[in-house]
Amino acid sequence: MPREYPHLFIGGKWLPAHGEGVIEMPDPATGGVFATVPAGDAHDVDAAVAAARSALDGPWSRLTSSQRGAMVGALASRLGAAAPELALVESADTGRPLRDVRGEVARTADWLQFFAGMADKVVGRSMEVTGEMSAYTIPQPIGVVAGIIPSNSPLNLTCWKLGPALAAGNTVILKPSEVAGVSLLELAHLVEEVGFPPGVVNVITGAGPLIGPALTAHPGIDKISFTGSVGAAQAIMAGAASSLKRLTLECGGKSPNIVFDDADLESALNMAVFAAFKSSGQSCSLGSRLLLQNGIREEFTAELLRRTALVKVGSPLDLASDIGPQASATQLAKTNRYIALGKSSASLAYGGGTPPDLSGGFYVEPTVFTDVDPSSPIAQEEIFGPVLAVLGFATEDEARRLANSTQYGLTAAVWTRDLGRAHRMARGVEAGLVTLNCYRPVSWMLPYGGMKLSGLGRENGVDAIYDYTENKTVVIHHGADPLADPYDLASR
Numbered sequence: 252m253p254r255e256y257p258h259l260f261i262g263g264k265w266l267p268a269h270g271e272g273v274i275e276m277p278d279p280a281t282g283g284v285f286a287t288v289p290a291g292d293a294h295d296v297d298a299a300v301a302a303a304r305s306a307l308d309g310p311w312s313r314l315t316s317s318q319r320g321a322m323v324g325a326l327a328s329r330l331g332a333a334a335p336e337l338a339l340v341e342s343a344d345t346g347r348p349l350r351d352v353r354g355e356v357a358r359t360a361d362w363l364q365f366f367a368g369m370a371d372k373v374v375g376r377s378m379e380v381t382g383e384m385s386a387y388t389i390p391q392p393i394g395v396v397a398g399i400i401p402s403n404s405p406l407n408l409t410c411w412k413l414g415p416a417l418a419a420g421n422t423v424i425l426k427p428s429e430v431a432g433v434s435l436l437e438l439a440h441l442v443e444e445v446g447f448p449p450g451v452v453n454v455i456t457g458a459g460p461l462i463g464p465a466l467t468a469h470p471g472i473d474k475i476s477f478t479g480s481v482g483a484a485q486a487i488m489a490g491a492a493s494s495l496k497r498l499t500l501e502c503g504g505k506s507p508n509i510v511f512d513d514a515d516l517e518s519a520l521n522m523a524v525f526a527a528f529k530s531s532g533q534s535c536s537l538g539s540r541l542l543l544q545n546g547i548r549e550e551f552t553a554e555l556l557r558r559t560a561l562v563k564v565g566s567p568l569d570l571a572s573d574i575g576p577q578a579s580a581t582q583l584a585k586t587n588r589y590i591a592l593g594k595s596s597a598s599l600a601y602g603g604g605t606p607p608d609l610s611g612g613f614y615v616e617p618t619v620f621t622d623v624d625p626s627s628p629i630a631q632e633e634i635f636g637p638v639l640a641v642l643g644f645a646t647e648d649e650a651r652r653l654a655n656s657t658q659y660g661l662t663a664a665v666w667t668r669d670l671g672r673a674h675r676m677a678r679g680v681e682a683g684l685v686t687l688n689c690y691r692p693v694s695w696m697l698p699y700g701g702m703k704l705s706g707l708g709r710e711n712g713v714d715a716i717y718d719y720t721e722n723k724t725v726v727i728h729h730g731a732d733p734l735a736d737p738y739d740l741a742s743r
């Protein structure tokens with residue numbers, strides 16, 4: 252039986268949606284229905300905005316920053332305690348292996364704790380403008396923030412936004428994906444237990460193309476913090492234009508994983524397989540383009556293929572599974588479409604099919620293409636499935652050109668023992684995060700975000716909280732003498 256979530260969380264109450272429809276969230280492992288959630292619409296957005304605005308103008312704004320931080324910290328503790336249960340729900344919901352999700356959800360409490368600690372460290376600056384005039388800045392909350400959340404890692408990516416938004420004094424409306432994200436409704440129960448004033452955190456569900464534009468264009472929402480695909484980000488940017496909303500946009504990637512022939516090949520291999528297939532290919536930071544220097548290309552590819560054949564595909568809840576299914580039938584169709592494109596433009600070196608015995612769910616084999624044309628769709632476009640494109644290069648310049656040849660710029664990894672080359676590549680590669688001789692560690696302390704079509708703004712790190720503030724400048728004249736009359740009007 253599907254899990255039933257009949258209510259939205261608005262103004263501290265569990266309410267039915269305005270309409271009667273429900274959204275059926277898929278069960279990726281079986282192809283059935285995992286859960287039903289209300290199909291919210293623009294009326295529910297209005298209700299959530301009204302609740303968030305009234306909380307903003309009410310008790311929430313009267314708390315000190317330390318008190319706000321303490322509440323975010325209390326949410327962190329509850330989340331930490333509930334993490335094992337939440338991980339089970341999220342793994343089944345998203346299709347990402349429990350093995351990955353368990354650790355991720357447990358660590359999500361650390362994100363909230365980090366930003367809880369930042370709440371009373373948000374400070375302005377003061378400056379002397381002239382001898383008789385000084386100024387100071389106040390980083391104030393922006394207002395109502397809408398967090399639009401993708402289908403992978405819903406809890407973790409929510410807390411990247413929720414933590415700094417609340418710590419800085421904003422109120423929040425969260426909208427999970429219609430594909431996966433019931434864990435946000437579970438999170439709302441924890442918000443309730445902590446005792447946040449009603450309306451400080453609201454969770455509404457609904458179809459992205461319907462409820463998304465209602466959020467984006469709503470005059471009562473001051474900022475959209477979005478994670479998801481480039482297409483949705485572009486729609487949000489266009490919709491937000493009329494009110495010049497503040498935007499943080501975390502989008503996709505086609506990240507290069509660049510291995511020079513002097514690298515520690517064992518480390519590079521361990522991470523190449525993981526980077527290509529982790530989270531069933533449903534990660535923004537996949538190393539989905541493997542760039543191998545020609546001297547090691549043949550040997551490295553052979554070992555990569557041997558290891559890929561050992562990757563175990565299975566139920567997300569089976570702790571023995573290395574990768575699980577795709578999150579939805581739509582994503583499976585997309586992955587299969589790219590596999591078909593790859594078969595016509597490159598050599599299929601491994602995978603490309605449905606694993607035997609797993610035909611009911613949205614499963615696809617880990618797939619590797621070699622002899623890939625750098626301009627072909629499988630080398631240029633984000634697939635968001637476990638599909639790896641292997642390309643060769645001769646020189647450092649060629650590696651950099653290839654790395655920068657897509658419209659994305661989220662992450663890049665460089666493997667070399669040549670220190671100068673590592674730093675030259677770090678400077679030259681167009682990516683918001685470059686890792687040298689390692690693969691992306693995910694941490695609350697590391698600023699994260701994309702260049703080019705991979706996004707706008709950065710999340711995480713000590714500066715992220717300021718993206719949830721408006722900087723107000725206050726100027727004061729403290730001279731003993733009256734201000735001069737610029738037009739000399741007094742003497743006329």
Ligand code: NAD
Binds near residue numbers: 502
């Ligand atoms: P998606 O764009 O389909 O959906 C993301 C969210 O946007 C969902 O809540 C959806 O309902 C909503 N949405 C859809 N259309 C909208 C519209 N017109 N207006 C407003 N909201 C709308 O993405 P997805 O499939 O859920 O997630 C996968 C994508 O997210 C991939 O591209 C991945 O790379 C990216 N991602 C990026 C990061 C990052 O930190 N950069 C992290 C995770 C995922």
